[in-house]
Amino acid sequence: MTSTSPVWHPFTQHAVQPEATLIAKGEGAWLETADGRRIYDAISSWWVVTHGHRHPRIVQAIKDQADRLDQVIFAGFTHEPAEQLARRLVAITPPGLDYVFFSDSGSTAVEVGLKMALGFWRNRGESRSRILALQGAYHGDTIGGMSVGERGVFNAPYDPLLFEVDRLPYPAEGRAQATLDALERSCRAGGVAALIVEPLVLGAGGMLIYPPSVLAEMKRICASHGVLLIADEVMTGWGRTGTLFACEQAGVVPDIACYSKGLTGGSVPLAVTLCSAEIFDAHYSTDRTKTFFHSSSYTANPIACAAAVANLEIWDEEPVRERIARLGAWHATRLDRFRDDSRFANIRQIGTIAALDVVAGDAGYMANIGPYLYESFRARGLLVRPLGNTIYLMPPYCSTEADLDLVYDAIGEIVDGIG
Numbered sequence: 358m359t360s361t362s363p364v365w366h367p368f369t370q371h372a373v374q375p376e377a378t379l380i381a382k383g384e385g386a387w388l389e390t391a392d393g394r395r396i397y398d399a400i401s402s403w404w405v406v407t408h409g410h411r412h413p414r415i416v417q418a419i420k421d422q423a424d425r426l427d428q429v430i431f432a433g434f435t436h437e438p439a440e441q442l443a444r445r446l447v448a449i450t451p452p453g454l455d456y457v458f459f460s461d462s463g464s465t466a467v468e469v470g471l472k473m474a475l476g477f478w479r480n481r482g483e484s485r486s487r488i489l490a491l492q493g494a495y496h497g498d499t500i501g502g503m504s505v506g507e508r509g510v511f512n513a514p515y516d517p518l519l520f521e522v523d524r525l526p527y528p529a530e531g532r533a534q535a536t537l538d539a540l541e542r543s544c545r546a547g548g549v550a551a552l553i554v555e556p557l558v559l560g561a562g563g564m565l566i567y568p569p570s571v572l573a574e575m576k577r578i579c580a581s582h583g584v585l586l587i588a589d590e591v592m593t594g595w596g597r598t599g600t601l602f603a604c605e606q607a608g609v610v611p612d613i614a615c616y617s618k619g620l621t622g623g624s625v626p627l628a629v630t631l632c633s634a635e636i637f638d639a640h641y642s643t644d645r646t647k648t649f650f651h652s653s654s655y656t657a658n659p660i661a662c663a664a665a666v667a668n669l670e671i672w673d674e675e676p677v678r679e680r681i682a683r684l685g686a687w688h689a690t691r692l693d694r695f696r697d698d699s700r701f702a703n704i705r706q707i708g709t710i711a712a713l714d715v716v717a718g719d720a721g722y723m724a725n726i727g728p729y730l731y732e733s734f735r736a737r738g739l740l741v742r743p744l745g746n747t748i749y750l751m752p753p754y755c756s757t758e759a760d761l762d763l764v765y766d767a768i769g770e771i772v773d774g775i776g
């Protein structure tokens with residue numbers, strides 16, 4: 358791709374990164390450039406690809422559905438892929454999530470969740486509109502998603518448009534009580550509609566991992582004040598943390614849950630927001646002003662729903678959980694080599710996600726370490742996209758031990774190069 362391309366890329370500063378790599382093909386855990394170079398997709402193409410690129414079953418489902426019904430208005434109409442998908446999602450998600458609202462991205466799933474929470478309280482005649490969120494959170498790049506996410510350089514220009522939220526300190530190791538105390542205080546102050554959290558892992562915030570017991574406590578405190586819990590499982594869902602959904606590890610049933618990314622195995626865009634019957638019922642009325650007023654043009658696109666149904670069949674019929682457990686074990690043995698290495702800190706892992714912070718080099722070097730690391734991996738045919746000085750891996754589940762060795766060997770070599 359040349360710098361004369363009219364394409365404006367996401368999260369890309371074109372002045373310092375003028376060239377985008379032209380990808381022609383994907384297969385399994387690997388991408389292939391137009392000129393035939395292979396690249397190992399160590400971050401699942403931004404956390405979406407779970408089983409691997411072009412899983413045959415998903416490809417077939419997309420083809421078959423495209424031959425039958427491509428798109429249909431979803432207000433007043435429905436179709437089998439959406440009906441089947443919704444039934445199956447209700448069956449496999451935490452019990453008590455009984456209704457499914459479709460949208461097209463993680464950000465919109467979060468917007469839908471926030472609107473459900475606000476609509477719930479309004480329709481019940483209670484004035485609760487404050488939202489609580491964690492420090493360091495990421496919930497997407499729409500205005501609502503940015504509002505509940507961490508504020509900083511990424512959203513500073515839009516700050517005047519963002520709504521205020523009560524920010525709870527991140528439950529860092531040994532400091533979880535401060536988070537829970539802040540939650541309790543905010544809930545007691547009243548007017549709180551919901552707490553939104555990324556369960557167990559703050560993804561874009563730096564792959565920060567906190568224990569299931571803290572999530573369970575957050576749920577308990579919310580419930581004792583009638584505050585809704587919104588679980589943003591957009592990244593953590595579909596096996597990333599070792600279980601199908603992260604909330605399972607805490608035995609937590611959220612009131613609202615958002616899923617996207619791996620929902621279609623990472624093939625086509627789709628998102629869902631699930632909610633309890635209580636929330637659906639609060640919108641159920643012959644009074645039309647209590648309707649849930651939300652839609653996107655492609656709500657529950659049949660091709661995307663068919664891809665998601667195929668994803669669920671893969672989970673049912675293939676040893677996905679075994680692949681995830683194996684990947685987790687491979688990470689664990691490979692991370693070990695960095696534990697006594699003073700150039701790395703905060704070595705951490707949950708399920709298929711591994712992360713470590715680079716502390717080598719002087720301050721000047723560290724300021725630009727992210728782009729340096731990214732380029733160094735790229736030169737070795739590895740797609741790794743560090744978050745600042747945090748190197749993380751989030752590979753597709755079909756990755757082999759040899760694939761992982763490529764990346765782990767490269768981590769050592771690249772950081773050797775910093776000196």
Ligand SMILES: *Cc1c(COP(=O)(O)O)cnc(C)c1O
Binds near residue numbers: 461464497593617
């Ligand atoms: C990626 C992500 C989103 C946003 O999803 P998009 O599909 O990029 O809009 C929201 N929440 C979390 C936790 C995410 O990781």
